[in-house]
C-alpha cells in the first residue's frame with residue numbers, strides 16, 4: 100500500500116477523486132509497495148486501480164488514458180532499506196552525537212540507487228528485489244563493489260554473509276542491467292593487487308559495467324581510526340597507476356576511459372587532474388569524480404549569461420578539500436565575469452578538521468567565516484550544504500545564516516546557476 104500525499108488540480112488523479120490520504124492498494128491485481136510499483140505498473144495505457152479512500156471506502160477504477168498524461172499524484176516517501184553492513188569507514192560511525200536523526204540512517208537501497216544514483220552494495224537484496232530489478236529493468240544501478248574478492252569484500256563490509264558480488268552482477272548483467280561501480284579504497288586492504296584484480300574482474304563484464312571509480316576512504320575525528328586509516332600520497336599514486344593501466348587497456352579496446360580516480364585521489368596523490376574529455380558524460384560527478392572538470396565545463400557553457408559582475412567582490416565558500424582545486428575553477432570564472440573572487444576555505448567545526456567536504460559544512464562555521472566581511476557583495480555557498488528543508492548540518496537554516504552575515508548569500512552548484520541571477524543592488 101502507498102499513501103497519496105498530494106494530488107495535482109485537474110489531473111487524472113483529481114478527476115478520479117483521489118485525495119491526500121487515499122491508499123493505493125493494487126494495480127491489475129498486483130499489490131503496490133512503493134513508487135517503483137506505482138510508476139511501472141501504471142505505465143500502461145489501461146489498467147485497474149484499487150484504492151481505499153480516507154473514509155474507508157474501497158473503489159476499483161478502470162483507467163484508460165493517453166500514455167503521456169501523468170496521473171498527477173504525489174506519494175509518501177518509501178521506507179528506506181537499512182544497510183546490512185558495518186564498514187569500518189562508514190560515515191555514519193564518523194558522525195558526532197546530537198545531529199538530525201535522519202543523518203544516522205545507514206541506507207543501502209537499490210531503489211535509490213536507480214532513482215538518484217546513490218551507491219548500494221546489493222548485500223540486502225531479497226529474491227523479490229532481484230526479480231523486481233530485472234522485471235522493471237532498474238538500470239543503470241550504482242554499486243559499491245570495493246573488492247571482487249569475496250573474503251576481502253566481506254571484511255571491508257564487516258558482513259560475513261554478504262553474497263559474492265561477481266555472480267550477483269553476472270545474473271543482473273545477463274538480464275540487461277548495467278552498472279556504475281565504485282571502490283572505496285582502504286589502504287592495506289583493497290588497494291594494490293586487490294584493486295588490480297577488482298578492476299580486471301569488473302572490466303571483464305564488458306558493456307554491463309559502464310565504469311569504475313576509485314575513491315580514497317575518508318574519515319572524521321570520530322571514525323574508527325584503530326581499524327582503518329586514510330591512504331598516504333604514495334598509496335594514492337600507486338592506485339592512480341593501476342587506474343591508468345586499466346584505462347589504457349579500455350581506451351585501446353573500447354575507446355572509453357572506463358576507470359577513474361576521484362578528484363580527491365589526485366589531490367592526495369599530488370597528481371594533476373586529467374582533462375575533461377576522459378570523463379565522458381560525467382556520470383559519477385556526484386561521487387567527486389571529475390567534479391573540477393565538470394565545473395569548468397559548466398562555466399564555459401554558461402559564460403555568455405554571466406553579465407554585470409565587473410568589479411564586484413564575490414566570496415566563494417568551500418571545504419578545505421576543494422580549496423586546493425578551486426583556483427582552477429575561479430580563474431576562468433573571473434575572466435568571464437570581470438568579478439574578483441575570493442576563496443574562503445572553511446574548517447568543519449562540527450565533524451572536525453579532517454572532514455574537508457564542502458557539503459558537510461555546518462551553518463555556524465559559515466557564519467564565523469563570513470562575519471564582518473562587509474567588503475563582499477556576494478558569497479556563494481555550496482548548494483549541497485543544505486538539505487531539502489534548507490537546513491545545514493547543524494540544523495541552522497539558510498535564512499538564519501543569511502540574516503546574520505553582511506553580504507547577500509546564494510547557494511550554488513556550478514557558479515553559473517547563482518551568477519546568472521540579477522546582480523545584487
Ligand code: SF4
Pocket residue numbers: 182183184185186188189190191205206207220256
Ligand atoms: S555500506 Fe558500509 S559505508 Fe555504506 S552505509 Fe553500510 S556500513 Fe555504512
